Structure formats: C-alpha cells, structure tokens
C-alpha cells in the first residue's frame with residue numbers, strides 16, 4: 525500500500541478507529557489522521573487508544589469545509605462519519621442526518637478531489653428499498669427465516685441480496701442519504717477521475733462498537749448479557765436475520781482493495797458476513813448465552829416499524845470474484861471477541877451499555 529497520509533473521517537467511531545489502529549500497526553511509514561466531531565456517544569472512549577498509537581486526532585465536523593481543510597495534505601480519505609441509524613431523521617431529517625451523511629460526504633469528496641486523493645466510502649445495505657426487501661420469499665423456521673430459491677425479484681437468491689437488487693422505492697432517510705452520496709460520488713469519479721470505492725456494508729461488529737438499540741445490535745446483545753441488563757425482540761418474534769462481518773475482516777478486504785485501487789475503483793460492492801455469518805436475534809441470544817455463560821429473559825414488543833425488515837443477508841459474490849475475499853472470522857469469534865472486550869473494560873463501558 526502506497527499511501528503516505530490517510531485521513532479517516534468519523535475516525536473516532538467504531539469502524540474508523542479500528543481501521544486507523546490496524547493501519548498504523550501494519551504500515552509504519554504511513555501517517556493516519558482521524559477527524560470526528562464526537563457526536564456518537566462513547567466515541568470519546570477511542571481517543572486514548574488513537575493517541576497511544578500515535579494517530580493524530582482532530583475534533584472536526586465533516587459538515588464544515590474549513591474543518592476538513594485543517595488537514596492540508598492526504599492521499600487517501602476513508603469516509604466513516606455518519607449518523608448511522610435507520611431510525612434517525614424522522615424528527616428533523618436535515619439537522620444531523622442529511623447534513624452529515626450527504627453534504628458531509630460531498631465535502632469529503634471535494635476535499636479528496638482538491639488533493640487528488642483516493643476515496644473509500646462506507647455505504648450501507650440500507651440503500652435497498654424496504655418494501656421490496658419485505659417481498660423476498662422467506663420460509664419461517666423455529667428460530668429464524670430462510671431465503672427460498674424461488675424469487676420473483678432480481679438480485680435475490682439463497683446466497684442473499686446482490687448489487688442487482690432493484691433500487692426503486694423508499695429506504696429510510698439514512699439509506700436515502702447514503703445512496704444520494706453514492707450518486708454524487710459517481711459524478712466525482714466520472715467528472716474528475718477520482719479513484720473511489722463504494723462498500724455497501726451490512727452489519728459490521730466487533731470490539732469497540734458502542735452498540736445501541738437502533739445501531740450496533742450485536743455489541744448491545746453481548747454487553748446486555750454480561751451486565752444482566754434487559755433486551756427485547758421488536759417484531760418478527762426475534763426471527764429477523766442479518767449477516768455479520770468482523771471489523772477486522774472489513775480491514776482485510778480494504779487492504780486488498782487499496783493495494784490495487786484501479787481494479788476496484790468506480791464500483792459498488794455488497795460487503796458483509798455472507799450467508800455463512802447469517803444469524804437471527806433468537807440465534808444470537810443462544811450464542812450470547814453460550815459465550816457469556818449468562819442468561820437473561822428477553823422481552824417481546826409486538827410491533828413492526830416502518831423501517832424494519834425481516835431478512836437481509838449480503839450476497840458478496842461480486843467482491844469475492846474480483847478479490848478472492850472471504851470473511852475469516854465466524855459468528856462465534858465475533859461474539860467471543862466482543863465479549864472479551866466488554867469483560868476487559870467492564871467499568872468504563874458500564875455507562876454505555878447498562
């Protein structure tokens with residue numbers, strides 16, 4: 525990897541800080557700078573980790589061009605800042621969500637263009653429309669849903685949802701803001717020759733994810749078991765399924781992409797744990813009980829909200845074919861690593877998870 529200075533926006537967040545720390549560990553000749561406005565509760569907990577590793581931190585906001593300009597030179601920008609919740613924005617879509625996820629991303633694109641830097645955008649599986657995802661043909665089993673081989677919508681198979689899934693429809697403000705940023709990114713690629721990759725991530729998980737009910741459910745599930753807190757399934761009897769990717773697997777993929785960015789630039793990839801790491805909430809509860817050796821009673825809220833979907837599993841065939849990438853860490857490893865992190869930081873994390 526040939527980058528001299530990497531700017532990670534949202535660099536105090538879960539993914540941004542993990543990527544930053546892995547990069548500085550593996551590339552001693554590379555300078556890593558993290559910029560974050562610390563809006564996400566708990567992101568400040570990552571600051572001592574970044575500092576200890578020699579990573580420069582700038583408290584700054586991607587909505588503010590001048591704050592991005594505090595970083596005079598960089599040759600790669602990894603855009604990890606976002607208001608990440610699918611439930612966000614319904615009180616006031618502009619205040620944080622569209623401002624950060626769309627205008628902030630455009631500011632990042634512009635900063636990269638001005639410096640002739642490469643660009644990685646962490647998009648989301650939530651760009652796919654909700655109504656259409658709900659039409660996927662599923663079989664209900666005792667503790668999960670399975671995707672059937674016969675489907676009437678393109679881009680769906682037993683392997684999950686591919687990039688060919690239709691994009692027409694409504695997808696939440698979160699999904700819409702990310703898709704809009706993807707569309708603008710494409711214009712930067714074609715209009716200015718920016719080299720840029722879009723990774724549509726499903727559920728990312730692992731240590732240092734400060735999970736909450738509407739985002740980062742795996743860490744929340746693990747931690748609430750450890751603290752003997754409360755948890756509830758919301759809708760679908762807890763059978764809703766997602767695929768989960770360890771943040772270190774995301775890092776491994778990123779390295780493959782950055783070693784040969786021309787091969788991946790201007791393309792969109794579904795990135796996730798694939799069908800091999802697909803899990804329902806009920807199954808996750810069982811895994812948490814096994815790993816943490818704690819059992820808590822789960823509540824059930826009989827409600828399906830506008831943004832809820834019963835099933836999303838990434839079909840990652842496109843990126844797998846191009847890069848050979850396959851996730852190395854299975855679900856049990858993800859849960860064990862997350863549990864170990866909570867055990868090791870039990871007092872500090874209490875205010876976040878309890």
Ligand SMILES: NC(=O)c1ccc[n+]([C@@H]2O[C@H](COP(=O)([O-])OP(=O)(O)OC[C@H]3O[C@@H](n4cnc5c(N)ncnc54)[C@H](O)[C@@H]3O)[C@@H](O)[C@H]2O)c1
Nearest residue numbers: 534537538539561562563564567585586605606646725728
């Ligand atoms: N974690 C996942 O499961 C997941 C799944 C799909 C996509 N993604 C995408 O990956 C990226 C990183 O997600 P994450 O899980 O690390 O989330 P996170 O909330 O842990 O990190 C995002 C960081 O961005 C910061 N931030 C928010 N608004 C900002 C602003 N205006 N200016 C500067 N910083 C700001 C927050 O303080 C936070 O530290 C996001 O773009 C998200 O949409 C994440």
